[in-house]
Amino acid sequence: MRVLFIAAMLVATPALAAPIRVDINSGIAQPLPVAVPGFAATAVQSTEAGSTAELGGRIAQVIANDLKSSGLFRPIDPQAYTTTVGAADVTRPQFANWRTIAAQALVTGNVTVNADGNITVGCYAYDVFSAEELTRQGFVTTAAGWRRAAHKCADLVYSRLTGESGYFDSRIVYVSETGPRTRRIKRLAVMDQDGAGHRFLTQGQNLVLTPRFAPNQQTITYMSFEGNRPRVWLYTLGSGRQQAIGEFPNMSFAPRFSPDGSNLIFSMAVGGNTDVYRMDIATRRLSRLTTQPGIDTAPSYSPDGSRIVFESDRGGSQQLYIMAADGTGQQRISFGEGRAATPVWSPRGDLIAFTRLGGGRFSIGVMRPDGGGERLLTNAYQDEGPTWSPNGRVILFFRSARGGPVDLWSVDLSGQNERKVPTPLDGSDPAWSPLLP
């Protein structure tokens, strides 16, 4: 009787109304609908790059394009917006208006002209359904720098909503190509990650190949046939200065910087044997890292600088090898069908991207540094020369159509979201810069 009484009491106690347990083991993988209305002008003023109201509109467009290009967000067509964003709405959004168009995140902000003529771009992100502010940050730059502010805002939103660092405020250096196959003109060119701000760095008198950014993004190393002597060169952005790294008697190529920017690694052909060398940039001291017969090339450092991945045909066909940064412990890591070339270590350190050659095709693949977990991300006629986005989520490469154009393309790490990167002419050999400071 006593048992029953207590039991009955317990049933009546709310604490015992145990919550029902539900397990959800899958969801949907769809881009997140996001609204990016034009940024508000705190006061309509003119700047060298247009009025603050115009800038506000353009900034929102750049952010929307960035987010869309990641494949993880779906900016809602501004035509569907039921409201515009005034200065007061930036910090007090009308969430109900954004819920009705099913936006899950709202990115908004404002543009203010400072006393010194610079602009401050305020960037705010909100979760529409919980009506919470997610993040906010102000960016001060010149009026002409509004694009960088927009990319920084997009990076902020991307990292807050995905939990991973962004990659939009970054640049791409590549080889711009034009002319017939037999007399191809190749020029170094640099542009923002989204194709804006494109400019040529070299005139095209000399063939150039494999440009790569230094970690400080201000120097580019590349191979040029200047004076009919294929050698490794450095190009300094800002000054436009070009210099060969040394008067080697032999061909040097496939250069890359070390993660701390103090060394260059590249291949050099000496006496019929091509090996990987390291050069201390300050002292120009050269160290030979490989000695095996055959062609050792395309070296790339791990992000911590402790190891180097490279390609070698020492075993009979092109394959990937890993060694310590001093050249010790060389070990083959690629064993799949066909050949493997142009390895690049991910900025996260966990993967190596490379070109898989086989069956008359070139594809972009990734594998772990121990050689396991190989996956091919693309499947076209000829895709090669991968380079990683600064956050290690996207791979840029160049695609040659059969007898057709050569273009830059990007694909994300899951093999989804293949996109052509716009360039004025054909493009090859891209290299992605680190995130700009």
Added chain:
Amino acid sequence: MTERQALIGAGIAHIMLFAALSLGWEWSQQPLLPADEMIPIEFVDIANAPRIKEAPRQSMQAAPQENSAPAAPAATAPPEPDTVPDGVPPLEKTKEVPKKAEAPLAEAKPLDMSKLSNLIDKALPKSRTRPLDVSKLATTIEAAAPKGATIDPRSAATIAQAIRAQVAPCWNPPIGGADVRRMTVLIRADFSRDGRLIGVPVIVSQTGVTIGNADYSRAFAETARRALLRCSPLKLPIKQYELWKSAEINFDPESMT
């Protein structure tokens, strides 16, 4: 006549070609200005957004900084055996539950028996993994009580299925993230009778959180919370409101990767 036309045509074509070539030549001869130095950018703090009144207070608690806190709220913690009052039936009695539960089963005519047994089978092993199953305890107690019969495992399984079917399509986990395979989040949500959320769902616990993935685990937990907010109101049988007025939903993207 036609010859003249042809000549004029050829002349025009030559002039155009010459113009195009000279333009192209001029363009390719333009001296290249050195690429600009990067335009500097500086980070500054900006105006506070006023606290938003629209959201209920719980939203602040749900701020996902606490994701890593492993402690579950008291309400969801399994009762400690020694805090259970003397009179609670001993544990062996819980084994009677499935038997007793068979009686109402026979009365539930419209239900598909085969499906139900599946649901029960699925539900049972999970409940066994818990240290001490609160719902089982409640059922036991209820079975002992004179009127009983509001909580029954098959209804619970059906309700869970209904919640799952409605919430899963709203869940958009960040797939492909650094640690997605090893991450789950348990969210507690309270519902009003019309199926609407009361307040903002609270993160009870999360697995797979490491020092290195704090930002990612926060974003992950928020996708689960957002799924519930988006799907509200849920369509659930009001007769069994007591069963679903409060739910703990475990989000685990295991089948997605």
